[in-house]
Amino acid sequence: MASPEIEELTQALSRLPGLGPRSARRAVLHLLKKRESALEPLLRALDAVNERLVTCSLCGNVDTVDPCGICADPRRDARALCVVEDVADLWALDKSRLFPGRFHVLGGRLSALEGVRPEDLSIDALVARVEAGGIDEVVLAMNATLEGQTTAHYLAERLERFPVRLTQLAHGVPVGGELDYLDEGTLAQALRARRPLG
Amino acid sequence: MASPEIEELTQALSRLPGLGPRSARRAVLHLLKKRESALEPLLRALDAVNERLVTCSLCGNVDTVDPCGICADPRRDARALCVVEDVADLWALDKSRLFPGRFHVLGGRLSALEGVRPEDLSIDALVARVEAGGIDEVVLAMNATLEGQTTAHYLAERLERFPVRLTQLAHGVPVGGELDYLDEGTLAQALRARRPLG
Structure with a gap:
């Protein structure tokens, strides 16, 4: 049986979007197997984000400073x-x-x-x-x-x-998009907003 | 542009099995939005696993003690x-x-x-x-x-x-399994190892 530490880590990971209980379990095993190359870097990165990042009180961006780099940029x-x-x-x-x-x-x-x-x-x-x-x-x-x-x-x-x-923002065909794969709504918007060539 | 702290966390998460770069990015945003209910519990759980868990030198199990609870259990x-x-x-x-x-x-x-x-x-x-x-x-x-x-x-x-x-381990039909959905290999094994009824 897995120890309570592992259960807690599995639960914390399984609450992330995109990870269910089964893939969280797989992720935990991966972390346990690769302590130095996976667990410790993740731990350090999480810690850095937790310690250093703040929400900009002007715009809501996330940065290491408040106001954030964008709000503080005079250019x-x-x-x-x-x-x-x-x-x-x-x-x-x-x-x-x-x-x-x-x-x-x-x-x-x-x-x-x-x-x-x-x-x-x-x-x-x-x-x-x-x-x-x-x-x-x-x-x-x-x-x-x-x-x-x-x-x-x-x-x-x-x-x-x-x-x-x-x-x-303008609606239309994404660059590189194939008409065949686009939904009708996008096509209709692209057609309605059509522009003269060149 | 995201700060280097966020890039590093995204990369560390995207190396987990089951998470690609895009879902890692979504997970990071989730963690940033829910600091107290997601980021901090994950950080604590990772830290506990990193600090407390060791690999059993006898069997290779992961536990808080070495030898692990199973190896040390006299029963x-x-x-x-x-x-x-x-x-x-x-x-x-x-x-x-x-x-x-x-x-x-x-x-x-x-x-x-x-x-x-x-x-x-x-x-x-x-x-x-x-x-x-x-x-x-x-x-x-x-x-x-x-x-x-x-x-x-x-x-x-x-x-x-x-x-x-x-x-x-015996091969055969999993409990609750429907024959219709089983592969031929399992069916062949189950048939070969068939047993007299009750």
Whole structure:
């Protein structure tokens, strides 16, 4: 029978998204077998994240400093604000280095199903940032899901009284995407938003 | 862009079996979002495993003591030894509480494909245990895979010169198993080993 330490580690791992009880058990065995090459690096990495990372009090990004590197960067265009659901979306957008402005992380999306209400997200803080002025454009970069779009519409209503331009990401065929494999919704959006060649 | 701490944690997690880079990233975000309910328990559990667990020098089991609880238990039948590939197999067999003896963990299986040779497994230690005497029966409880069975045959050759009974687990229809879903190999084994009714 496995010791209580192993049971606890298995349980802690099985609560991660993407790992069930069986794969958590396999992961624990892997960690036990490869202590120096797997367990100890994971332990150190977790510890470093736990010790050093903080949530930016301005935008909700996760970084070693508060305000985060993006909010503190004077070369960033303070007039453009990109609102995203999660930190992962911020990273994905920032990796492209195409957006010169700052970000605002909501911390999720409105969801009747999961009981996520406006007060559960960082929406009041967003409204306060826009109300404080100095922002010309707010990009509502929610996911192209039903819940993401519901959230975008809700934000648009909350922000319409301010003198800012509200925009959203374009829908269309992903670069490298094959029409054959795309859903009808994407195809319809791509066709509706078609542009003159060259 | 994610900080180096996050990249390192993502990499450490993505090396776990069952987690790819994308799900490791999702797991990291989950850990960052739920620090108190996910990150800190995982950190504590990993630390406890790293600090407290040792490999039993007799059988290869993982426990907080060496010799492990099974090897040290005087109620265990020292004359019966069950050889398994991995610690997980030991736990699975021991959970059933049907085997009264002790165990020996090989630490893997012979595999030409993965380059696992006899000297990479705890085979010499097994031979030494059997040679030391006091053992009547050795159950070769390898997995019912090609590599498991190759390993069992190799062990049988190594152990045949000692006065012990070598046995293996029975093959057949798993309890609750539907014939329809079983492979031909299992069905053939089950038919060949058929027994008179009750």
